[in-house]
Amino acid sequence: MSIAVRQPVLDESAVRDQGGRVDLVVVAEMVAPGSRVLDVGSGDGALLELLATTRNCDARGIELSREGVNAGVARGLAIIQGDADVDLAHYPDDAFDYVILSQTLQATRRPRWVLEQMLRIGRRAVVSFPNFGHWRSRLDLMVNGRMPVTDNMPIAWYETPNIHFCTIRDFVALVELLDARIEKAVALDSSGHRVRVNMPWWVWNLLGEQAVFLLTRER
């Protein structure tokens, strides 16, 4: 579960200096003000709160953990206890302007199905995930021959809920498979700074510790 950005502000450098979640700010900036948003895997509701207060969104969440749901609902957020791998099927087409999957893709049982559902339910999808192709993961594998354990992926392989790690290149390939279009993409390095836009994919895939994609369904 994430620690909320202390004051919900859309200021990457301020959040970075406070040690907050820069990726949440990047996600929130991709969402047009006043939109209807579904956050899949909403944790304790930090992103929902950010979207509601800074983007004036009608923001709703689905969260698997009872603790996360209870904490969020007690703060007045609209969160349902549910499983992304099952419950997305119950939402109608085009129910939301954006469907967000923040740091959750790698924990789903059926990432492809989840992404398809997101693009059905929402006009746009925003996906953020840890990049398994980051140079430090590669170094861990190459030098130590071990699965990487980093700040971003802190749990050992045998205990992690993250069962479907992918790299930025892997994700782009899946997006192409689904006939979706990438509207925006941001990679954040390990210090929370954006990797420069004009770099080629392989540089992003090496330097980006996290990635955030804005997708639309039509190509």
Added chain:
Amino acid sequence: MLDTGAGPSLGSPMTSFVRKDVASNTAAEARREADEPHSPVVRFGTGAPLRLDAGVELNHLQIGYQTYGEPNAAGTNAVLVCHALTGDQHAASLNPVTGKPGWWETMVGPGRPIDTERFFVICANVLGGCMGTTGPASTNPETGRPYGLDMPLVTIRDMVNAQAMLLDHLGIEKLLCVAGGSMGGMQVLQWAASYPERVFSAMPIATGARHSAQNIAFHEVGRQAVMADPDWRGGRYLAEGVTPHRGLAVARMAAHITYMSDQSLHNKFGRRLQNREMPTFGFDADFQVESYLRHQGESFVQRFDPNSYLYVTRAMDYFDLAADYGGVLANAFRGSKTRFCVASFTSDWLFPTEDSRAIVHALNASGASVSFTEIESDKGHDAFLLEEPQLFAIARGFLDSAARALGLPTGRSA
């Protein structure tokens, strides 16, 4: 046991827990409440009949209700609390029949989640009930005798329509929230479906959008117990001066088991014996759990009208919200702007979490705003009436958020 040789002792079921004089006073008190309740009451004349789902009109509708807190000038702080099967309007006030605290004082009161310092809370006895709202125990003004089985059958929707008449009478156009558990939750769902523009937020707890076959079956057992009692007299017991108290007590005992969980019965009683070292080799209440159930049955019959029990259980059985909307539950909430907060309990097997999840899926499909949580509890269905901090935290957060959205002041912190 050796001295008589006359078979097992039967003990004295159903009479050993309440003193006779106290019992008859309580019963007499309960009997009076049906027509002249200790709470405020509104009487609608023949000019304002209630059209029932049964296809007939009910004249002389009377509603017994209770209010807590004060309405604000803008009329934006009204909360309707709906009671369950055997509840009444005394959600947060001393019950005039039993002398016990209100049935939802954990949830409703000053500084409670449904905060009577900020909200104007209304709770009405349901149609078919026996605490001042028209039901089979009420006197039919046209005959001067109790309705008994001449009372038409009522539905959850009829109950809600009667409540809407009460709100009109009180001058309340919109409700900040409608909240209730079990049958109260059914009314909440019906309110949201029937009067979406009057309901800003809704909190259906431990409930379902339809009564399951299993639940109908349990109710049928209870009704058969009442009707099998010779003192039921074909429903005319009030006129004949008797009460089918044994049948109703058995109904209550069976029902009470469904309100608890295996775990909570075990925790409370286990296999412990009642005031004895050894089993008596008879059918007296050897076990504490038996003694407890007998007590539950015995005290219930003092306060509740047997026919009323038939009518209100029937109303629950008939409840199937989707059926009124082409079989698609989502259609009941289509276009609804109401905010919902649905909650269930892990050990509730009367209204299990799947029932709540079906409501949530329908609300999702209709695009409504909904929160849903399953609360960990070993107390079974009754958990919604008990000390459940998670439920209170959620209810408080949900209501505060709704109140904020309407510009109402925030309450003291939990």
